[in-house]
Amino acid sequence: MQFLVIGLGRFGKAVALTLASKGHEVLAIDKDESRVTEVEDKVSQALVIDSTNEKAMKSLGISDFDYVIVCMSSNMEASILTTMIVKDSGAKKVVAKAGTEVHAKILKRIGVDKVVFPEAEMGQRVAESLSSPKIFDYIELSEDYSIVEIVTPDAFVGKTLAEIDLRKKYGLQVIAIRRKVPHLNEDTGQVGYDTKVVLAPGPDQELLKGDILVVLGETPKIEQFKKL
Amino acid sequence: MKIEDLLEEAKFYFVSQKYDLAEKFFKEVLKKEPGNKEALFNLALLYEVTNQFDQAKEYFERVLQVDPSNKEARDHLDKLTEL
Numbered sequence: 370m371q372f373l374v375i376g377l378g379r380f381g382k383a384v385a386l387t388l389a390s391k392g393h394e395v396l397a398i399d400k401d402e403s404r405v406t407e408v409e410d411k412v413s414q415a416l417v418i419d420s421t422n423e424k425a426m427k428s429l430g431i432s433d434f435d436y437v438i439v440c441m442s443s444n445m446e447a448s449i450l451t452t453m454i455v456k457d458s459g460a461k462k463v464v465a466k467a468g469t470e471v472h473a474k475i476l477k478r479i480g481v482d483k484v485v486f487p488e489a490e491m492g493q494r495v496a497e498s499l500s501s502p503k504i505f506d507y508i509e510l511s512e513d514y515s516i517v518e519i520v521t522p523d524a525f526v527g528k529t530l531a532e533i534d535l536r537k538k539y540g541l542q543v544i545a546i547r548r549k550v551p552h553l554n555e556d557t558g559q560v561g562y563d564t565k566v567v568l569a570p571g572p573d574q575e576l577l578k579g580d581i582l583v584v585l586g587e588t589p590k591i592e593q594f595k596k597l
Numbered sequence: 598m599k600i601e602d603l604l605e606e607a608k609f610y611f612v613s614q615k616y617d618l619a620e621k622f623f624k625e626v627l628k629k630e631p632g633n634k635e636a637l638f639n640l641a642l643l644y645e646v647t648n649q650f651d652q653a654k655e656y657f658e659r660v661l662q663v664d665p666s667n668k669e670a671r672d673h674l675d676k677l678t679e680l
Contacts, residue, residue, distance in 0.1 A: 470676065486676070520648060549646040553612045560611050560639055562646050578616055579647035 370394070370435040373460075374412075375420045375451055377404040380466055381440030385412050396429070420451040432459035439481075442468035449475055456480055515588045516544070521580040531572035539594050541586035546570050548580050600626055604635055611639060616647055632663045638670060650677055 370393050374385040377399040385397040385408055395412040399405050400419040409415035418425050420441070431437060437460040441448045445468060452465050456479065464483045467473035473484045525533050535541040546567040551560050567574065576582075584591070598606075607622030620643060626636035641656030654677050660670040 470672070551612045551614065551642075551646055553608060558608075560608055560642060562642070577614055579649075 371433060372396070373429065373431065373434040373437045373455075374398070375437065375439050375455075376441030376448075377401070377408060377415075378440065378443070380442070381438070382408060384438055384440060389413070396434070398429075420454070421447050423454050423457075426451075426454050427458050431455050432461065434460065436462045436464060439463065439465040442466045442472065445469070445472050445475075448472070449479065452476060452481060453479055513587055514585065515591055516583060516585050517591055518547075519582050519584060519594075521576045521578070521582055523578075525576050526578045528576055529572060530570055530574050530576070533576070535584065539586070540590040541584045541594060543570060543582050544568075544585050545583040546574065546576070546580050547583065548577060598625075600629055600633065603629075604633075604639075607636070608639065611643055616643060619643055634660060634664055634667070637663070638667075641670070641673065645673065645677070653677055 372385075372388050372393055372395045374381055374388070374395060374397045377385065377397055381397070381399070382404070385395050389395045389412045395414075397405070397408050397412045397415045398418045398420060400417065402417045405415045405417050418429075420426060420439075437455045439448055439452050439455070441451065448465065448468075449472075452463060455463055462482045463480075464485060465476045465481045466485045467476055470486075473486055476484050530543055535543060548565050548567065549562045550565050551562045553560055584594075586594075603622050603626045607619050607626065610616075610619035610622060620640065623636045623640040623643070626633050627640075630636075637656050637660045641653050641660060644650070644653035644656060654674060657670045657674040657677070660667050661674070664670070
């Protein structure tokens with residue numbers, strides 16, 4: 370399949386490289402030359418283009434791509450303008466990343482096929498993996514080592530890191546825990562929550578339901594862990 | 598126990614991250630008063646915090662059934678269905 374990835378920040382770069390590694394044809398563009406240089410030998414083609422320049426964008430033959438992915442959520446105006454240009458140029462399917470809920474609503478209004486709301490997106494994968502410790506995010510550090518994020522399996526809930534001893538049992542190291550922490554608003558009496566990251570958690574750290582574990586380890590051992 | 602006391606107890610367990618107990622007390626409230634908005638909303642939030650999104654959606658929808666103009670529940674539901 371053919372993909373056009375617009376905006377090569379952290380998210381866009383990850384999308385472009387993942388698609389390319391799966392054998393898809395990827396054209397990656399950004400107005401920042403250094404970002405383009407970073408991916409140019411890893412995707413089919415990478416170009417320095419300002420995606421809000423309608424004329425330049427139309428020259429890309431937008432309608433030939435199966436998917437156009439707009440990955441520039443931090444600049445809402447540019448994201449919306451770019452989305453409108455690609456829709457207007459006959460894009461078959463447009464996926465766009467939103468930075469805020471307002472941004473997401475606007476993107477939906479202008480006819481984006483799928484709005485990616487990174488946290489929520491992650492949430493869905495989390496939801497799908499409740500029954501088993503499925504791995505939902507994956508960063509390959511080298512041929513030998515990777516970092517993955519997994520939902521705490523039910524069997525680990527209420528136990529400390531020392532008790533589950535992932536290092537000894539699976540050769541994996543928990544480098545961080547992402548957790549939603551509820552709190553009581555004294556004025557309204559209502560409960561709300563914040564998302565917190567516990568970096569380098571100690572052995573006494575107890576795992577709670579819903580915790581996301583960020584785990585580092587040798588790739589084959591992670592593969593073994595995935596099968597649990 | 599009175600409904601207000603049950604709710605207080607449930608919220609205490611919720612913020613103490615004793616989710617099983619909190620869930621139990623919120624459900625006690627709902628047994629006594631199935632349309633109790635506060636219990637429905639908090640239970641939905643509890644499911645969101647513990648990444649049980651199907652249940653979270655179900656309970657936010659129930660909040661909206663008893664209070665269609667509840668903006669907060671609508672916002673949570675929108676975010677959960679945006680997936």
